[in-house]
Amino acid sequence: MIMGDQDFINTLLLTGKLAVWTTFILFVLGLPVAYLLAYKKFWLKPLVEALISMPMVLPPTVLGFYMLLAYSPQNGIGRFLEQHFNTRLAFSFNGVLIASVIFSLPFMIQPLQNGLTGIPKSFRETAYTLGKSEFTTFIRVLVPNMIPSIITAAAMTFAHCIGEFGVVIMVGGNMPGETRVASIAIYDEVQAMNYHTANQYSFILFIISLLILTLIYSINGKKTPINL
């Protein structure tokens, strides 16, 4: 029973760890990408936007399948990683993390992009005429005026990641302490007819998701979100 409790906690911690890392990595990557998509015109922009939105419509198994192919030591990326870093990404936490980052792209980038396009153009242009570079304008004018969008993006990514199932089971399998996150544990416990444990996981995921979505709606419902 004690062992079972420890497993339960480890699974939840691993779920949290995956969601926190995914959110952090996507935030760092997502801000510049959202900036480019919001303000720059380039030839392949519709394709880039479509690729970023693909996880919204694509079955997770499709992405998971291609990720597995990419991770395989018989193929380019997998072989390179094995030869140079002695690493295999398939069925490892890092492999799941990379897949999770790719699969959560739209949940981070779309709110950030919407936040940026919602800022009046005159803010940027005023800053430029005052001699400020694009970077300074971004950090001092744009980011502080899109805090609600940043919170929405981070919360959506975190919540989506906590609920992720298909990609994790395809890429990571069900290895306790390494790739076995809560959503997979629920499936596993139900298969073993441990309904009580499945209910515990489910209830926690339900509450976390509800809290995060309530946070998002309370932020978006405010009339002057910039005061946050």
Added chain:
Amino acid sequence: MNENKETRDESINKSPLGDLGANCLSISITKAMLSAEGKTNLEVCSEVQDNELLCLFGHSGAGKTTLLRILAGLTKPDKGRIVFNDIVWFDSEKKINLPPQERNVGYMFQDYGLFPNMTVEKNISFGQKEKNKEEVDKLLELFDLEILKNQHPEKLSGGQKQRVALARALAAKPNVLLLDEPLSALDFDMRLALQHEIRKAHELLNTVTIMVSHDLQEVFHLASTVIMLKNGTVINEGKPADVFSEKTYCLRQRVS
């Protein structure tokens, strides 16, 4: 006290801009644009002299704001040349197009473009090239903003916002001050009061000010020169009294 005021005014007048000698902005540009009557070309060829307060006058879609944006470097003209003193801002033949950051213009947008995340004081100091709290304090005092300095823009009235935007534009000590319908969002009494502020800003800066307007009273009160635009073409240029003298009523009907 008076002595203090004089010192203060002098110190602002003696900004590097004031010592540049005679400023001159030479404009000769063409830009395809969409006017009220369909596709047309904005064609302007003019020279704005030192201390001139030039009004761009005309109805909506005449190209006034486009010209102002072109001068600021926010919109690229198709052809032509813009030179301020000896600095080429734009030259289509030599493929020179200085970005807004390098033109040092003060641009005031119709919506004022005040940053909601900054207080009045921070908005003004953001305009400075180098931080100088004393100068921020001077600008706050000159535009009667001292008691509002810790307020955020959303708490301000239209007139107060306009004063903050003017003070911020001046904080950068711009070469040219560009004002896009600065009074359009205000009621009549407020417009009269704030015309005075615009004149003050122009005099403080001691250089070229270009302002978009479609209000005749405003033009007569403020402008030293008027360029009258219609569908992208300059139809008249000169002192307000000359431009509007004989056919004022007729033109007013036609333009506004």
